[in-house]
Amino acid sequence: MSDFYKKIIENNKKWVEDKLKIDPEFFNNLAEGQNPPLLWIGCSDSRVPANEIIGAEAGEVFVHRNIANMVVHSDMNMLSVLDYAINALKVKHVIVCGHYGCGGVKAAMGNSSIGIIDNWIRHIKDVYRLNQAELDGIADENTRFNRFVELNVKEQVYDLAKTSIVQAAWNKNQNLTIHGWVYGLNSGYVTDLGLNFSSDKDLDNVYQLKF
Numbered sequence: 001m002s003d004f005y006k007k008i009i010e011n012n013k014k015w016v017e018d019k020l021k022i023d024p025e026f027f028n029n030l031a032e033g034q035n036p037p038l039l040w041i042g043c044s045d046s047r048v049p050a051n052e053i054i055g056a057e058a059g060e061v062f063v064h065r066n067i068a069n070m071v072v073h074s075d076m077n078m079l080s081v082l083d084y085a086i087n088a089l090k091v092k093h094v095i096v097c098g099h100y101g102c103g104g105v106k107a108a109m110g111n112s113s114i115g116i117i118d119n120w121i122r123h124i125k126d127v128y129r130l131n132q133a134e135l136d137g138i139a140d141e142n143t144r145f146n147r148f149v150e151l152n153v154k155e156q157v158y159d160l161a162k163t164s165i166v167q168a169a170w171n172k173n174q175n176l177t178i179h180g181w182v183y184g185l186n187s188g189y190v191t192d193l194g195l196n197f198s199s200d201k202d203l204d205n206v207y208q209l210k211f
Contacts, residue, residue, distance in 0.1 A: 036062045039085035039094045043069045048099050068104030071159040098153040099183040127155045153180045157195045170199050
């Protein structure tokens, strides 16, 4: 076995011991069930760990991750997680969290083929097309890249709001708010993009929203 593999096994043992020193019933309590207030839809990037970023404990965040934190209406994996989180766990918040420096978003800015992921990136390219005038008007490539990351989060929040799952929850007046964030790899801070919606009424003029 590699040294890295051995290390993560040992890290697990130490983690268990540390938790039990603080609370001998920690794992017994976890085993009884989960009641997280939050669903996190984030990027698969290894540098963006949901719980660590927000200082959450085990059991506090239900997590779905994919390349570039996409909300695709034909993605049964994402929809299954969303449905379970909202209808079974009754989460009160759903956060779509992108991050600056996202490789999926960067790939969508170019025309190179990188394999089967091209099919997934097609969805991100659609975001560029919808915002092409603004993005093409930004001369500095890094500034354009950062803005594309933000706009991608914006579109995913809108797509999330229009899923039948969220729509049904709001129609029942369920306590549910969706949010859009961007995480800074070089700072560690999250930025709330001001995309916070609790009902369809909040979305009445969403496509005219200045952002």
